[in-house]
Amino acid sequence: MAPKTPKVSRNPDLIRGVGKHSRSKMYHKRGLWAIKAKNGGVFPRHDKKPAEPAVAAKPPKFYPADDVKKPLLNKRKPKPTKLRASITPGTVLIILAGRFKGKRVVFLKQLASGLLLVTGPFKINGVPLRRVNQSYVIATSTKVDLCGVNVEKFDDKYFAKQVEKKKKKGEEGFFEGENEEKNVLPQEKKDDQKTVDASLIKSIEAVPDLKTYLAARFSLKAGMKPHELVF
C-alpha cells in the first residue's frame, strides 16, 4: 500500500463543533461528484465477498463444571532496557557479582535482550565474551578504542544453552550415569574470542598501565567511600 498520509480535514473549524463549509460545499470539496461521475451517477458499491463457510468446530472433550474466567487481556510490551549514558562501546566496566566479581572488563555492545556484551579480554583477565546485566556493573570513565573490533555477529542466540537431544528412556541409561561428553567449548567460539581480542589488545597496549589495570581486580580498601568515589 502507498504510505498512509494522516487524515486532514478539508473543513477548518470556526469554533469547536462548527465547520466553515456547509454540507453542499463539503460535498463539492471532497469530490464526491467526481466519484459519482466516474461510476455512472451512483456511488461505487463494494459488495461483501461471499464468506467461506466456517469450519465446524469439534465439540470439546471436557466441559468445566463452573464457569471458567478468562484472564484479562494484557497488551503490555516491555520497553528495551535503557543503557546508562556513562556506558558507551569501549568503556571499562567493573563487574560486581558472579564468578568474575571485581574484574575490570571492556564493554562491546548492548544486545537485544538488554544485557551487555562484554569481554576481558580473555588473555588479560580470563573473562570471555560474556553477557552481563547493567545493574551489576559500575561504569568507569576509562574508555578503550574499539576501532577494528567487529561485534555484529554476536546476539542473544549465540549465548543460548545447547539443547541436548532427548535420550530414550532406558534402564541402561540410568545405570551408566552421566554422559561422557562434557561441556567442551566449540572451537569456533574460541576463534571468535581470539578475533575480537586481537585488535582490542593492541589498542589496550597502546595505553601505558592499562593492561595491568584490566588484569587486576577492583576491591574496596579502608577509607574508600563508594558514594564519594569518582569512577
Next chain:
Amino acid sequence: PFKRFVEIGRVALVNYGEDYGRLVVIVDVIDQNRALVDAPDMVRCQMNFKRLTLTDITIKIKRIPKKKTLIEAMEAADVKNKWENSSWGRKLIVQKRRAALTDFDRFKLMLAKIKRAGLVRQELAQLKKQTAT
C-alpha cells in the same frame, strides 16, 4: 592571641552552604553576626560570620567598592597566587585533585607509590650496608 581580624578587605573562605570552598572578600560589616561579602565571580551578598573562616590575606579597599575596583584591588594584592602558594591553599588543591581521581588514576597512583617505596627501601638497604661495614 588573635592574629586574623574581621576588617574590610579581609579575604575569607566560605565553609558552609552553597558557596562552600569559595574565596570571598569582606567588604562591609552589617551587624555583630553578619558581613557583606563579595567575590569577582559572584553577586555581592551577606553572610553570617559563622560561615566564614578568615585567612591571612587582606586587600586594600574602601567600604563596599564597585566590582571593577574590587577586581583591580584583588589583582594588585595578587590574592590568587598568594592563596595557591600558601600551605592551606595547596592542601585544598590536593584534596580536590584526590577527590577527582578516577579508578584508573587510583590504580596508576598505587603503582607509583609501590615503585617509590621500592626505591626508598633500596636506598635504605644500601645505606644500612654501608654503616654496617
